[in-house]
Amino acid sequence: MIVTVSFRLNNLRNAVLAFVLVPLLGVLIALGMLGLREFEQQMQLRMQEDIELVARSIRLPISTAMVRRDAMDVQQALDSAFQLEQVFGVYVYDAAGDLIATSGPRSPSLDRRRDALLITATGSQGAFDERHGREVFSFFLPLTDAGGRIIGLLQITRDVSRFQAYIAQMRWQGGVVIGVLSLLFLLMVLWGHYRAVGRHVDLLAQAMQRIGQGARGLRVPEEGPDELRLLATNMNDMIERREDSERALEAQRAQQAELEERLRQSQKLAAIGQLAAGVAHELGTPLGVIAGRAQRARRRAGADSPLAREMTSLLDELGRVEGIVRQLLDFARRNPLNRRELRLSDLVVDVVARARAANDCPEVDVRVEASEQDRDLRVQADPVRLEQAVGNLVANAIQSARTQVVVAWCRPQDGADAVVELSVADDGPGIAEEHRDHVFEPFFTTKPVGGGTGLGLAVAHASVEDHGGRIWLDRSWQDGARFVMTLPVHGERSP
Structure with a gap:
């Protein structure tokens, strides 16, 4: 009681x-x-x-x-x-x-x-x-x-x-008057309490109950007497600090999840790289022996004999297999970079020329675009690894384009003078939305069987990351597909 x-x-x-x-x-x-x-x-x-x-x-x-x-x-x-x-x-x-x-x-x-x-x-x-x-x-x-x-x-x-x-x-009569006055006094006090304090306290309680139930962005009304307004202000400050802490915690969790995903991806890529290196090493010697014997058989058979034509076809297929082995080796190779200063325009022109020769697509126009002040841009990079990355992007673009491929580079306009941005864009059908998150995964390809190994973009991604840069698919590009990479000018990791 x-x-x-x-x-x-x-x-x-x-x-x-x-x-x-x-x-x-x-x-x-x-x-x-x-x-x-x-x-x-x-x-x-x-x-x-x-x-x-x-x-x-x-x-x-x-x-x-x-x-x-x-x-x-x-x-x-x-x-x-x-x-x-x-x-x-x-x-x-x-x-x-x-x-x-x-x-x-x-x-x-x-x-x-x-x-x-x-x-x-x-x-x-x-x-x-x-x-x-x-x-x-x-x-x-x-x-x-x-x-x-x-x-x-x-x-x-x-x-x-x-x-x-x-x-x-x-x-x-006096008792009645006193009773009536007492009742009126009671009603006046209750009404005054409700108007001055009670309703504001109820609003505070209701708001805090909703906030306690998980409502986001809700604030306590700052109304009523000075004491209640001060209390509401302090409560709103506390709520804002709590929401800021929750947002920071969510961002930290998202960053942690991203780091864990990247770690799993790195572990998976490392495992795939070891497997690819082992497979390429085991296939290299037998393929060399087969290619040598096929060439000797073609020379002995004569140029116009059916056996020579069969050997030529066999050598072409062996060439495709050797190309796949080289891609496996390129993907598995994560040796220390041999950096030196490169003029970016010279590297791009050489890569485009080799890509045109390797991909017989005369209907596709490959253009190189850069302003006069950007043509002399130089970077500290490993020429072999960087040529692999740019070459794979250009080769994929030529195979996907309808009429043209544009290779461009420049200094970013956001003030990041320590990096160079290079892009490869085509006017092809583009990449489906459901495939965009997987384009850099090893062995992922949308080409038909025999059309590719799915290692080109993975090799480019590994090469750019080893240089301390970033590579991504431009999701805002509507006409075909556009891949963008950033490279540090002085060999340091770009932001």
Whole structure:
């Protein structure tokens, strides 16, 4: 039970009600009760003063009539006082305490003579009494002659039942007023709490609940009093820092995943390279023996004999096999680079010339494009490995192009003066979207069986990476395919 009460008081609204409103209502009720009590006392005092005023107003005529022993004047004075609405009864006693005149019911207060004598001796006073179930108030005033001697006693009685009923009604009405004021005060405090604090706290709680459920980009409304706005501002700063940390963590995870993927790819390429080197080494000697014997057989058979034609066809196929073996060796070769300064235009022109000769496609125009200031660009590279990379790109472009291939190089416009960008583009059908992520994988090819080994781009990729550069497929290129490589000018790894 104690825990439940404590939990409820932890609620801000209930705490305000318990520690602010309840004490205030207690003070309000106490002040109301004190006010009613003071009002009752003042009304009672006023009633007594009214009776005393009536008694003193008829005191002189009654005293004069008693000195003259005129009973009729005494009775007239009593009757005149009895006509007043506040007067219930008027009584006159002589000095001996005997009732000599009355107007109204018999006095309930002085039934014995000695009571009248005692009151006459002590002076004026008031007393409450009950008569026929009705509460009355009597005021006693001694009567004196001109010399100040007491000659009798005047008693005026007032019915206070209506006064008591009025007081009871005032108490009930006062209680109702206090209850209504308490209720209004309670409603005002609750409404004021909701408008000033409660609704803003609810918005904060709802926003934090949604944020706790994983909502991204949500901010706490900075509304309400200064304290709540400061709290909301600090919470938003905390949320922004948390989101920044999450983004940094996600970026770190993505980078880690990329590095792991690259590591797996490198391990796979290393394994494939070892396998390719072993296969090429094992095939080299037998292929050399077969080629030598085929050449001797062709020379012995004569130039126009069917056997010579068969040997020529066999030698052509052996040439294709030797080309595949060379590609395997090129892919597996990861020896240290023999760098030297190369003029890029000379290397590109030589590579293009050999590619034109090796690929008999007269309908394809291979163009070399570079500005005057870029024609003299030089790089620190291994000429054999770089020729392999550029040659493979140009050969693939010639085989894929419809009418033209463009080889271009330049300094990048983003201020990276330490690198050279070289691109090979063709106007062929391009590369399908589902194949673009696999073009640099070893043995991946879209050519028909016998059309290629799928090692050309893999060899180019390995060569560029060994030089510290980058190579990629330009996804924004729409007319065919465009491969781009960057090479460090001074032999250092490019960004």
